[in-house]
Amino acid sequence: MKGVTARPGSATAWALSGTAWLVYAFFYAPIVLLVIFSFSDDRNVGRWGGFTLSWYEQFIDHSQLQNSLWVSIRVALLSTAISVVLGTLAALALERFRFRGKRVFDALLYLPVIIPDVTMAVMMLLFFSEGIRIAEMLFGLDLTKGFTTITISHIAFNISFVSVVVRARLSGMNEQLEEAALDLYADRWRSFRYVTLPQIAPGIAGGALLALTLSLDDVVVTQFASGPGSTTLPVFVFGMIRRGVTPLINAVSVIMLAASIVLVILSIVTQRLRTGETGRTLGDRLRRRSDSSLMG
């Protein structure tokens, strides 16, 4: 908002900045405390008992945690790679072409963004259990839930998020540049490769980082798509929390936290502070659509 602030020094100005600092404290205090307690030498999760690295050592020695960490990383990389390709193609189709079935496709692509986690999780559970039964009945295949089913479910929601981010970038891009390239006898592929792609690259990078983040964070859908054998780190940790909290969980949480923060910083850097470009919600997409210069 331009041209108005509460009068400096007035009660309103003080109340506003006071609220702001309190909200920031509310956002960050729990995170800071968690980091501190992960170094605490006390068997209680929330008590300081001197400095130690033993919980991190336990994490490194814990074979199940290490396994689930690798599952998480593999699922995140594979699902991101596939959803970036499919999501970018879908974004190009929707932003640049008119075709039959476009409206249905648009709606279908939009649903995974807004569907509640739990509903998506239930869908995956029923689909895979039915699917596995049918595969067994028809082809005698012995499928189990695990790495493949987790990856499939992550791609199902990530395609949509990638395409939302790439579309925002495409819609903000000047279409005449592509037309100019075509007029200058570039074929479709070259015009895409040398004009469109370099311009939407930050959008694709942003989409990829969002997909990685969502894949690494997901608990609910993964829990329903994974079997007893292999699961991801957040689901394994969620199970641990429900059995009872230990300082080991503090250490693992801090590692996940660090991964999230690295990804946020990367995405802020790729978007050069155009934070609006990397949003993960409906509101973000809508806001961006109408005012791409909003956040600087």
Add this chain to the structure above:
Amino acid sequence: MTLTTAPPPADGPVLLEVTPEFERAAARGDSRRGFLLSLPAYVYLVLFFAIPFGIVVVYSLATRNTIGGTDLAGWNLDSYRRLAEPIVRDILFRSVWIAVLTTLICLVVAYPFSYFIATRTPTIRNILLVFVMIPFWTNFLVRNYAWRVILGSDGPFAAVTEALGVGRQEILFTHSAVILGLVYGYLPFMVLPLYAAIERIDGSLIEAGRDLYASGAQTFRRVLLPLSMPGVLAGSILVFVPSLGAYVTPQILGGGKSTMLGSYIVVQFLTARNWPLGASLSFVLMTVMLTATLIYFRAGGRNL
């Protein structure tokens, strides 16, 4: 001076005449290319999203048999009728009021906060926004777990309340803890649309209000609030919908006592083995979400 039109050179480039046939052919080519580009994602989403959704609808119409399996033959609405049973109804009511309270608290906290950010200079505003984006992107499970650590019986919250002389407070495994966790988790969802809405308001309108002798409160109620309504609505929906279907937060902070819709659905699948009931509840949740999204679009969500 006479005007002459030079005839096109005979060996020059062939100029394409734009005829209706040519345009139709171009449109067909476009249509084909667009369709082919969308095809991989289309097929993927039909296979792994639309069909699974169809299966949920079918299961919601099925019957649970005595051994905990599901009979798909003979569709009926029994599991939807069960939504009126006291146990299910209580959980629905509880989920709704927890979600409503979460939304209201987020709104009250986020409004002055977003106003503060929106009225800073652009440089400071960007820095402040980055510090909202960080928790927004941070692992949700971890952020809930942090509160579990803080609110635990030996945690800092108990120690602080004891030191303050208000008695050792323990709110872990209560509705309050769940609401706190949800507010913490979804507050950025309220801040970002509110900020966007307030930032777009022309500040001179507020000044005009004050010039015309409106009090601060009147200016807020008659000028600022109506103009920021799209943000209020968008933020409220973005907080209300995930709160209603929350699963992780009530599991971690609510213990067994505050079962919400999300956890109740999961229980139907993992322990109670009543898949039709779980499927019908998921369908209801999906419907609420779709309705909210439609309201959002209708009421200015597009303009936000």
